[in-house]
Amino acid sequence: MVPKTHAYDALNDFFKAHENIVVEIEILPSALVSDDTLLLQDGINIGITKKVLAQAYLKARTVFFLQDGSSPSEALAFEATRIMLLFDSEHLTAANFRKRRLVSVQNEATGASANSLVAAAQQELQFLNSILTSPLHRQSKSPTLWHHRYWLFSNILLNGTPSSSFNVLNVSAIKAEFDAVFKAGEQHPKNYYAWQYARRLIDILVSALRKPKDQSSQVQIDIQAIINASSMRVKDWCLRHPSDTSGWSFLLFMLRYVDALPTRTDIVSNVLDLTIAFRWQHESLWVFVRTVLSNSAILVDGQDLFVERLYKYENQRDSYTAPASAALRWIETNKTADP
Known part of the structure; x- marks a missing residue:
């Protein structure tokens, strides 16, 4: 078994070396990696097995709970939260610790020292980008991480410091x-x-x-x-x-x-054109089509023209036009002028 300290150090060193850029992280099957390998790295891309990540997490958790609340070692706890959130994206304690640290930096950033908040906020954004956009199925759909990103944008990036604000x-x-x-x-x-x-x-x-x-x-x-x-x-x-x-x-x-009405019209027209051209059957697409074509508040005077195009498509009467027929029946029943 990989020692917890070695796994933690390897992953933490990678994060520290790339804290100002977006990296790509992938969980690899154990069969593809030898037992003595911690990370597979290709530039800013790394692969790690679930077993090694779990060992790093156990060490990170120990570091965090020993250092949390002790200001001289707050930086160590902050580093540990990156690995904790990579392993467990719903770890609220780790996410909230990162918020508190950013608020602390924000409160201390005034005048010339505002650059420290800019740097901290940008590093946090890069960290979130790395986890949320990497091929990590669970992490990319994490409600905790997306809420953390919204908090970062609305409370730090948007508001900045009392003396200045970021132009986001x-x-x-x-x-x-x-x-x-x-x-x-x-x-x-x-x-x-x-x-x-x-x-x-x-x-x-x-x-x-x-x-x-x-x-x-x-x-x-x-x-x-x-x-x-x-x-x-x-x-x-x-x-x-x-x-x-x-x-x-x-x-x-x-x-x-x-x-801009032309922009709305162009969007709907483009969607309808490709839907008809490729004879798409996707239910989610047809829900969009029927909803937008039934709403005159979106298309204003152009609504009837789009519905007419849909009738022409339906008149082809083959197996591909069944969604159009269903959509037209729905439109006739649910026409409204409200958004």
């Missing part, structure tokens, strides 16, 4: 957040917790739009432009994963906040 309501920052959601959605299909995080992200953007305009109108316009552009990216992701009901549900949610 911009194109590149929001794009990075959606990139994490997209990748996590690929690692764990129908990833409800990842898409729920995306909903809360949109809520933050919408709240920023509704605040009193104490900033320039250009800032307000930019936030709405971010929402509109993000909706197109979500649509593209959904079309690459047409069976993912969580993605379609989020796209439907997001359409309510797209202020």
Whole structure:
């Protein structure tokens, strides 16, 4: 059996050496790794067996509970939480310890020392990216880790310090957040917790739009432009994963906040075009189609034109058009002007 200390040291050293970048972690079958091998590393990618990870976790847990509450060794406890959360993504005590440490840094960061908070927040974001977007089936759908990410974004990244704040309501920052959601959605299909995080992200953007305009109108316009552009990216992701009901549900949610009617129309048109062209049968896709085509508040005057296109497709009367027939019956029964 691999000594717990060796397993812990190897994994902890890897995390410390790459704390400022996103790494990829994969759990390997024991049959692929010799008994005396701790990690398989290829650049910023590592593979570790469940047995070695379990040994590292046992050591990390010992380190954490010995050091927790002792300020001189707080750094050791903080390091241990990375391995604890990698092994057990629902370890609330470890996640809350990381929150407390970031709050402590935030409270002490003023003026020139605000850079320390920037560095700590960015390292935390990279750590979360590494776990949430790696091919780790359970971790990528962890409600604890996604809630921790939301807490980090809304309490640290968004608010910054009393004297200054991070500018995270911009194109590149929001794009990075959606990139994490997209990748996590690929690692764990129908990833409800990842898409729920995306909903809360949109809520933050919408709240920023509704605040009193104490900033320039250009800032307000930019936030709405971010929402509109993000909706197109979500649509593209959904079309690459047409069976993912969580993605379609989020796209439907997001359409309510797209202020440009041409953008909403283009999204629906593109989805309907490809659905018909490829004769897709995915139930989650057809739920999206029937819901959006029954809602005149989304398409305004263009609703009837889309329904007519669907009738033309249904008239082909083959086995592939059965979902269209069911969708049309649903639309006739549930037409509404409310979102």
